[in-house]
Amino acid sequence: MAYPTDRPAIWFVTGTSRGLGLDLVRQLLERGDAVTATTRSGERLLAALGDGVDTSRLLPLTVDLRDEEQVAAAVRKTTERFGGLDAVVNNAGYGYLAAVEETGDRDVRDMLDVQVVGVWNVLRAALPVLRAQRSGHIVNVSSVLGLTAVPGWALYCAGKFALEGLSEALAAEVADFGVDVTIVEPGYFRTDFLTRDFLALPENTTAHYPAIRGMVAQHLELQGKQLGDPVKGAAAVIDRVVTGEGPLRQLLGSDSHAYATAKVRALQDNLDAVAATAPATDHPAAV
Numbered sequence: 225m226a227y228p229t230d231r232p233a234i235w236f237v238t239g240t241s242r243g244l245g246l247d248l249v250r251q252l253l254e255r256g257d258a259v260t261a262t263t264r265s266g267e268r269l270l271a272a273l274g275d276g277v278d279t280s281r282l283l284p285l286t287v288d289l290r291d292e293e294q295v296a297a298a299v300r301k302t303t304e305r306f307g308g309l310d311a312v313v314n315n316a317g318y319g320y321l322a323a324v325e326e327t328g329d330r331d332v333r334d335m336l337d338v339q340v341v342g343v344w345n346v347l348r349a350a351l352p353v354l355r356a357q358r359s360g361h362i363v364n365v366s367s368v369l370g371l372t373a374v375p376g377w378a379l380y381c382a383g384k385f386a387l388e389g390l391s392e393a394l395a396a397e398v399a400d401f402g403v404d405v406t407i408v409e410p411g412y413f414r415t416d417f418l419t420r421d422f423l424a425l426p427e428n429t430t431a432h433y434p435a436i437r438g439m440v441a442q443h444l445e446l447q448g449k450q451l452g453d454p455v456k457g458a459a460a461v462i463d464r465v466v467t468g469e470g471p472l473r474q475l476l477g478s479d480s481h482a483y484a485t486a487k488v489r490a491l492q493d494n495l496d497a498v499a500a501t502a503p504a505t506d507h508p509a510a511v
């Protein structure tokens with residue numbers, strides 16, 4: 225995509241009242257770009273931005289991302305207010321820590337509603353605009369846990385792995401329209417993600433997973449000590465879109481890079497181990 229240099233770029237960012245999304249909105253406004261910032265609470269977003277930020281190019285919208293109509297209206301309002309759309313950042317998301325058998329049906333649906341259905345609603349609304357103009361950049365904020373899975377994070381990983389699959393297919397589908405897709409994979413970042421208020425937990429636990437209870441305690445303890453700086457994370461996302469240069473996946477953080485590298489090695493070992501047995505299910509080759 226050719227990032228606009230003759231006018232402020234127009235961004236659409238989800239999940240903006242805290243963390244990475246809030247830092248993104250702040251830095252985009254400081255650059256002089258125009259931003260639609262969706263949130264579940266416009267009031268909370270404006271309070272978090274504070275007085276020192278020029279909000280003349282901000283369109284804060286209270287949107288339930290699970291509601292296709294609300295999302296479509298938000299994209300429509302963006303093009304009406306700013307005259308176009310250049311970059312979309314699907315950022316909204318939350319963590320959930322429990323064993324698979326402790327994870328309730330409602331918990332599964334809620335997570336997938338935000339991380340898959342919500343993203344899909346945004347894409348369905350934004351893609352016709354980007355496709356018609358033959359330019360644009362979609363950033364889907366996944367996680368290193370969209371590449372590798374660990375005990376206790378099954379539901380979160382299920383959501384992020386789904387987002388990765390969707391994004392990888394999307395990137396290939398829209399490349400010919402001049403639309404870029406970037407998957408962002410942060411490691412641990414110092415946002416509100418791991419706080420007691422925002423890390424989701426199951427309604428009922430069992431006594432069979434003491435290691436996972438230990439992990440919950442450890443993660444809550446980690447709050448405030450995570451390696452990743454969300455100000456730098458937001459800047460990296462902006463840089464990726466502005467330069468238009470880089471591969472499909474942008475890992476953020478040395479922890480993320482190390483976990484992903486270990487996953488790739490394990491996957492390669494697995495592929496090597498079945499190299500002889502996998503072809504056994506083929507039909508005989510046609511002569």
Ligand SMILES: NC(=O)c1ccc[n+]([C@@H]2O[C@H](COP(=O)([O-])OP(=O)(O)OC[C@H]3O[C@@H](n4cnc5c(N)ncnc54)[C@H](OP(=O)(O)O)[C@@H]3O)[C@@H](O)[C@H]2O)c1
Nearest residue numbers: 239240241242243244263264316317367412413415416417
């Ligand atoms: N921090 C990390 O360690 C880390 C690591 C890997 C990936 N990530 C990913 O990075 C993204 C940003 O997270 P963050 O670290 O900035 O966390 P955060 O400080 O908790 O912020 C999360 C944002 O997502 C939105 N959100 C949370 N739960 C939601 C729900 N149920 N429905 C709709 N929106 C919801 C919130 O938006 P509103 O309240 O404004 O609606 C909030 O602004 C997420 O996708 C997360 O999965 C974070």
